[in-house]
Amino acid sequence: MTRLSGKVALVTGAGRGIGRAVALRLAEDGATVAVNFRSSAADAEHLVTELEERGGQAVAIRADVTDLAETKRLVEQAVETYGRLDILVSNAGIEHFAPLGEITPEDFDRVFAVNTKGQLFAAQQAARHLRPGGRIVLTSSVSATRSVFHHTLYAASKAAVNSMVVNLAAELGQRGITINAIAPGGTATDMAATNAVHYRHPLLDVPLPEWEKMHCALGRLARPEEIAAVTAFLVSDDACYITGRTIEADGGFF
Incomplete structure (x- = not known):
């Protein structure tokens, strides 16, 4: 596909997980990709090599996005x-x-520094x-609009992202x-492998795979490339009349 041919994309947190899948998909669609990482240098360099082997252009750039400079x-x-x-x-x-x-001021500063600031x-x-x-596509979470046990700080940091896109849309438009x-x-x-168990209410004694089937219409976790596909749509010309919106890609989470 070439719908992003001639475009240059910067993907932060691209060394692993969803960010890696997004970088791969945008390159597949024709974009040149700057791959940002903070600590996973080997993963980022491997991704750049993979993108170049597929015929694309890419560069890895280390930066901590919590630091404005x-x-x-x-x-x-x-x-x-x-x-x-x-x-x-x-x-x-x-x-x-x-x-x-158990939430500390240090927790607040650390989570909001990355997810919001x-x-x-x-x-x-x-x-x-x-x-x-x-x-511009920012990353929120379904947790911003759902009640998840013990997830208040993270959810608040992502809810702020939803507000940012609503308010910035008019200015950037x-x-x-x-x-x-x-x-x-x-x-x-x-990240999900480490944290998925925490999404289950502690009083609900159900194996995690069964919980996923109970709370997702599609009965499974998303694959990173499925999230990347939605992102690729939002940055394409096909989405030129969509702005200020948060698109939920959650498999029908309820």
């Missing part, structure tokens, strides 16, 4: 490398589960370089740029 450098390096920026997919994020009485300033810095037709968010449900990544 590093985010600014990340975006500028992508632009300097390829001469332009057309797409930002802000995917970097961290999980958190804890009851109210990091995404806001990634959008800010990317928007400085985007032209009319530019696309004046420049012909769209901004949306994608809210995945449970997705088969290493």
Whole structure:
């Protein structure tokens, strides 16, 4: 497919999981991809090699999106490398589960620094370089609008993302740029392998696979490439009249 031919995309948190799948899909659709990572250098370099072996162009750029100076450098390096920026997919994020009485100020700062602050300033810095037709996709979660036991801090950090895209849409729309968010449900990544059990209410004594069938219309976790497919739609011309929206890709979570 070539619907993103000539476009340059920056994907944050692209070394693993959903971010990796997004980078692969955007490259498959013709985009040149800047692969951001913070600590998973080997994964990011392996992804770049894979993209190049498939005939694409890619570069790995280390940056911590919780640091504005590093985010600014990340975006500028992508632009300097390829001469332009057309797409930002802000995917970097961290999980958190804890009851109210155990949430600390340090937890709050750490979770919001990545999931909220990091995404806001990634959008800010990317928007400085985007032209009319530019696309920004942030990453929310179905937890932002669902009640999940002990998930308050994480859910709040993602609910803020939903509000950001609603409010930034009008501002960026004046420049012909769209901004949306994608809210995945449970997705088969290493993060899910670690945290999926926490989504089950502690009083519900049901094996995790059965719980997934009970709470998802499709009865299974998403594959990362399925989330990537929705992201690829949002950054394409097919989604040119969609902005300020959070798209839930959750398999019918209830």
